Amino acid sequence: MSTAAFIVIAILMLAGALAAATLSKLIHAALCLVIAFIGIAALFFLLGAEFVGLVQIFVYVGAVAVLIVFTILLTRHAEEPTSGFNWSGVLVAVAVFAGLIWVILQTPSLSAPAPVIEALTVKRIGEVLMTDYIWPLQCVGLLLTAALVGGLILVMEEKR
Amino acid sequence: MTPTLTLFLIISAALFSIGLLAALSRRHAIFILIGIEMMLAAANLNFIAFWRFAPQPQAPTGVMVAIFSIAIAAAEAAIGLALVISVYRHYRTTNVEKLDQLKG
Incomplete structure (x- = not known):
């Protein structure tokens, strides 16, 4: 890197x-x-x-x-006008950013160098996906089907 | 010198805050969805960075979680944009501050 x-x-x-x-x-x-x-x-x-x-x-x-x-x-x-802007959101975002940066800089174990690892091949991803992660994969398939049907129903023209 | 995990986490925190800024401060519904997408992408970046910098990345768990997260984010974007179109048809506006019919 x-x-x-x-x-x-x-x-x-x-x-x-x-x-x-x-x-x-x-x-x-x-x-x-x-x-x-x-x-x-x-x-x-x-x-x-x-x-x-x-x-x-x-x-x-x-x-x-x-x-x-x-x-x-x-x-x-x-x-x-699409340029409406709510300045309290800026305040919240800056506060969240400051908090995250403070937590990250407080943690000493994050500065370790990256270990040398063997390249992650697509073959290995496919194997893991079809063995350890088969149930999450099925659930995501179901979710995508439901989202497809739901999106179609939401934008379908209403019959009058 | 190579970038450390701290740098990736700082970049990810910055992206998350920008997404939060877009989601909280804009009044247009599509901007809110754009902000949510940016926050999800920042979370994915964290998953991949922690996977890469783990001492012994035996199982590619971080990569798997990131892939599933991308699939769920795609479904969320499709449903969210369908809702925006549906709301626009009913109320002729996409300004979320004008959608106050449920206000007591």
């Missing part, structure tokens, strides 16, 4: 996330969210979890971002 790559990716990712949270135009915020998600996938690659990084790009950049853009398109008719 190189520090230069880490710093560049982290700055890009946080800048994208901050822009997604504060920009007033929804479509710009959605595109900045894509930058943030690509940055997170790059951090996954840097950490040696290539499969999760690819899943992150497929699911978030490929599916969720397109879903958000289509929802913006379908609800765009309202010409109301």
